Amino acid sequence: MADNAVQQNAEVVVDKATSSWSDLWKKEDYWAIWLGFLILVVGSIIYFNNKPVEMNEKFIQANAIMEQEAARAPFKTVAWYEAQTAKEKIKAKNQPIGKAIAALMAHPKSWSTNPLNAFYQTQEQADIKNAKAMPKYEAAKAAAAAAKVEALAAQVAAEKVGFKSAELNSQASSSIESWLKTRSKESSAKKKISNKPFNLVPGLILMLVGFGILFAIGMKFIDGDWVKFLKGFGLVFAVAVFSYVMAGQATMKQYGIGYAAWAIAIGLLISNTIGTPEWAKKALQVEFFIKTGLVLLGAEVLFNKVIAIGIPGIFVAWVVTPVVLITTFIFGQKVIKMPSKTLNMVISADMSVCGTSAAIAAAAACKAKKEELTLSIGLSLVFTSIMMVLMPAIIKATGMPFILGGAWMGGTIDATGAVAAAGAFLSEKALYVAATIKMIQNVMIGVTAFGIAIYWCTRVDCVQGQKVHAIEIWHRFPKFVLGFLTASVIFSIIYAAIGSDAGFSMIDQGVLRGFSRIFRGWFFCLSFAAIGLATNFRELKHYFKGGKPLILYVCGQSLNLALTLLMAYLMFYVVFPDITAKI
């Protein structure tokens, strides 16, 4: 194997082009894989040994009802929806152990005027909130009950004529939709009377110690400096905690400013005013945190999700996205003449795929500088806030069908949370389509990261004209991407093997949402905090010179908006109108 002196470039997200067997326990990429896999294995053991009671029996019963109802009427009946809801409620993370993990590892909660409410709530405070929300819940409950009676009556009227009357079918379908809306309001109102006391401080202290030890073990083998790492980790963790606090503030949620942006902002604020102390600098392990987070993210990249909404979803998400990504990148290189290829790629991926998560994966795969990732996320955030407000308004003003509008928003607004908000604001159907399209785009991250890594190894990180041999590709390939893809493949296979119902309950709503995702969120937050603490404003300004990143984003997003709308219209209204009618 080639000789090596493993050097870590603190500015960049990858390793040098050399390999050795000792890399398995000395290199950061491999430690990201070992730590990530450890968490995934522990999560799997916990949840696969704590299945919801009579899970399979309940699935069989609900599926039988849905099959029967699907054959009975040309529209989704009340019984169909009730069976679907009964299935949806079977979640492994709702088991006692899942709730205990969620309580222990919770990040600071929502608040409005008093930040302490993010950490602590007494029984008295919870009781006051519940009492205040009770009248609204009771009204919502009564409204839902009344709407259900109406829906059932309309359904019976349609059934009396064997569902042969289009008018009666339409009336029944409308009544059922009204019932669904009131039921959704009842569900939201019920959450507001379910407040419980909490105290996050013990959990936060436990996570500070636990995460510190986890990464310190890796640091010991990577460069031996685990003591210095631990000394500074407290500051990085504190910034991460405060980021979650700010992200939970009511007004900040309205703007869609999440923990990632806050972690960078708070880190920048500290590093460019009082200055990041020397004793903390060893803990600014941007790459280590982000790569471990990415390996965990790999498990959430379930390829089974791609068919969630059928072929229309695949075309909108998986045909438009690579076209926009590649076109924008070439445009950035040839027309705008972006000075940095990696910045071009990160912005192109961020804008075309799915925002921050795609930017992280692309940045790590192409060895982008942390300032480039910061800039890309900043641009994405600004445009997400604008599009989240403007797009629903445009859709309503133009009389665009909400399903088309939902697909348009899902394929173009960067952050999944913002997509969900904008979609839900329009209608439940818009939400379903928007969120599903965005979810399918999220799954593209795996392919995107792999493609970018291969492209960089074979075309960018080499002398022009020089043939790159397979072993050289191996030396240069960012190894954590293998962990990311392996996790994705393994979990996708398990998901397919146990069936979509059990997969949803045990993996999606168990191992992932109930365990690994929590770690992943914290690790990304630590990484962004470290980026902020390590970045100088002057270095950041340099990347924005000439406004080229902004021009690239605007041009690329314009293409994305036009192409997504066209493809969504073709798929949902020209080629597959029958699928659209049944959504």
Next chain:
Amino acid sequence: MENRSLPQRLAAFALSCAAVWVFTFLIGPEVVESSEAFQKLGDFIVEENIETGMFYYTDVEIVGHADHNARSTMEYMPHGPGPMPITSSSR
């Protein structure tokens, strides 16, 4: 930054924190209230407690609900007798 004295750096830090406070509690809410569209969406987000800043589908609870509904629709698509309803629900 390294050339500035400690009092200068502390002053810069305090000023920056004040700027964040002003944006969070004064300017931010004002901008939301200045636009009817933004206000409506903003109220909806707070009311439904949607995590708008989250960037992956597993971070957003409501996406799980959408995913389950979409999958159920595809797997158990209604195909009973009679004409399909023509509703304003195409919106």
